[in-house]
Amino acid sequence: MKITVIGCGYVGLVTAAGLAEAGHWVTGVDRDSLKINKLRHQEAPFYEKDLEPLLRRHLKTGRLTFTTSLALGVANAQIIFIAVGTPALSDGSVDLSQIETVAAQIGPQLHGYTVIVNKSTVPVGTTRRLETIIAQHTCRPVPFDVVSNPEFLREGNAVYDFINPDRIVIGTDSPQARRIMEELYRPFLKKKVPLIQTNPETAELIKYASNAFLATKISFINEIAELCEAVGADLPTVARGMGLDHRIGPEFLSAGPGYGGSCFPKDTKALIHLARSYGKQLSIVEATDAVNTRIQKAMLAKIIRILGPPAGKTIAVYGLAFKANTDDLRESPALSIIEGLLQAGARIRVHDPKALAAGRKVLGDKVTYCADEYTAAQDASAVVITTEWEQYRRLDLDLLKTKMAQAIIIDLRNLLTPEQVRAHGFLYEGIGRGSKQ
Numbered sequence: 001m002k003i004t005v006i007g008c009g010y011v012g013l014v015t016a017a018g019l020a021e022a023g024h025w026v027t028g029v030d031r032d033s034l035k036i037n038k039l040r041h042q043e044a045p046f047y048e049k050d051l052e053p054l055l056r057r058h059l060k061t062g063r064l065t066f067t068t069s070l071a072l073g074v075a076n077a078q079i080i081f082i083a084v085g086t087p088a089l090s091d092g093s094v095d096l097s098q099i100e101t102v103a104a105q106i107g108p109q110l111h112g113y114t115v116i117v118n119k120s121t122v123p124v125g126t127t128r129r130l131e132t133i134i135a136q137h138t139c140r141p142v143p144f145d146v147v148s149n150p151e152f153l154r155e156g157n158a159v160y161d162f163i164n165p166d167r168i169v170i171g172t173d174s175p176q177a178r179r180i181m182e183e184l185y186r187p188f189l190k191k192k193v194p195l196i197q198t199n200p201e202t203a204e205l206i207k208y209a210s211n212a213f214l215a216t217k218i219s220f221i222n223e224i225a226e227l228c229e230a231v232g233a234d235l236p237t238v239a240r241g242m243g244l245d246h247r248i249g250p251e252f253l254s255a256g257p258g259y260g261g262s263c264f265p266k267d268t269k270a271l272i273h274l275a276r277s278y279g280k281q282l283s284i285v286e287a288t289d290a291v292n293t294r295i296q297k298a299m300l301a302k303i304i305r306i307l308g309p310p311a312g313k314t315i316a317v318y319g320l321a322f323k324a325n326t327d328d329l330r331e332s333p334a335l336s337i338i339e340g341l342l343q344a345g346a347r348i349r350v351h352d353p354k355a356l357a358a359g360r361k362v363l364g365d366k367v368t369y370c371a372d373e374y375t376a377a378q379d380a381s382a383v384v385i386t387t388e389w390e391q392y393r394r395l396d397l398d399l400l401k402t403k404m405a406q407a408i409i410i411d412l413r414n415l416l417t418p419e420q421v422r423a424h425g426f427l428y429e430g431i432g433r434g435s436k437q
């Protein structure tokens with residue numbers, strides 16, 4: 001099928017490459033000419049595991065092309081995906097300006113029946129609103145349908161997740177659009193990926209309810225971690241003991257510095273806002289959001305409690321990205337910790353395997369960027385692990401100790417084994433590791 005994807009960010013680009021891999025002919029459109037130039041030169045504009053080889057493959061097969069021109073991009077497309085940003089406004093509601101602009105731009109380009117598929121995360125009611133906006137902007141009456149098709153990929157595993165989704169959700173009342181969406185996803189449905197066909201409102205809410213539930217799991221386990229520290233219990237063991245119960249499951253039970261990223265913080269707030277606008281209160285989601293804010297602040301207090309006043313001290317921070325295997329810094333807990341330590345007068349040396357360039361754009365020359373962990377640890381009074389990159393599990397602790405002014409590791413991702421680190425002469429603190437053994 002001939003497909004256009006508008007918005008070549010984390011979701012749009014992976015969607016474009018994934019659909020090309022599934023055998024479709026895909027044009028990616030983005031208003032950012034720097035991004036499109038990089039893509040045309042076979043370069044991914046951001047780091048996402050396994051994405052660049054996939055892009056290269058389909059730029060070569062010709063199944064994937066890129067343009068900044070929406071008009072050119074959507075010409076003759078049977079299906080137009082929208083995957084632009086839907087950031088939060090200060091009151092927690094969603095800024096729909098990008099998606100509404102795109103809808104208005106698509107309208108005049110429609111000539112025959114087209115399915116417009118929204119992949120952006122949007123409040124309930126937006127799919128129908130897009131229909132109205134598009135209809136207002138067509139040059140003459142032309143048939144089209146707007147379908148809600150929320151995306152559940154995880155940054156850092158986005159390519160795998162797109163190709164192997166847990167489910168595909170299609171929200172539309174139109175039988176014609178349903179048939180076309182089934183044809184589009186046939187390669188996935190052949191692999192027995194569960195398909196949920198429903199109305200747009202249900203599809204839109206599935207996305208928010210899923211993200212709010214996952215965020216709740218994180219806030220829940222972070223509070224249990226605080227209790228572990230108070231009572232002398234070991235959080236990873238508690239989490240394992242919980243997760244072996246099939247009704248609970250082992251995923252999303254790792255304690256850490258609070259959730260960040262471009263989705264959970266904004267999507268929980270958007271769901272709270274949506275419920276309130278219908279006179280409903282989602283007390284659990286509100287608590288999830290409040291706990292996350294508190295946990296993030298508590299991380300700074302924890303570092304200062306262990307380290308003493310940071311003024312004049314050098315601190316090595318391992319990880320800028322909000323999670324491993326991405327260079328995405330949006331709402332990264334590492335950034336708020338770094339800002340807090342800088343305000344308290346510390347000097348910061350940072351390492352991240354993929355996000356140093358993105359970090360420079362945000363932090364400028366306020367910190368020192370280091371190519372490896374050992375350079376970052378030079379003269380440091382503590383190493384603080386903020387992102388769960390696998391390589392931080394394999395630190396050469398003896399070498400690390402020779403570089404540091406003080407042998408302290410504060411492991412906000414529980415990557416290391418306390419006994420091993422302490423055996424190398426470090427003071428070690430993790431999250432919820434209150435075990436006295």
Ligand code: NAD
Binds near residue numbers: 006009032083084263
């Ligand atoms: P992003 O900011 O990385 O990408 C959005 C892209 O849209 C940018 O490249 C921007 O230049 C482009 N764009 C904006 N307006 C445009 C226009 N008028 N014409 C052409 N291009 C335009 O965002 P993202 O992380 O890919 O998220 C996109 C949507 O998907 C959001 O609604 C998000 O909530 C949702 N989502 C994100 C994830 C994730 O992990 N990032 C997962 C699931 C769903």
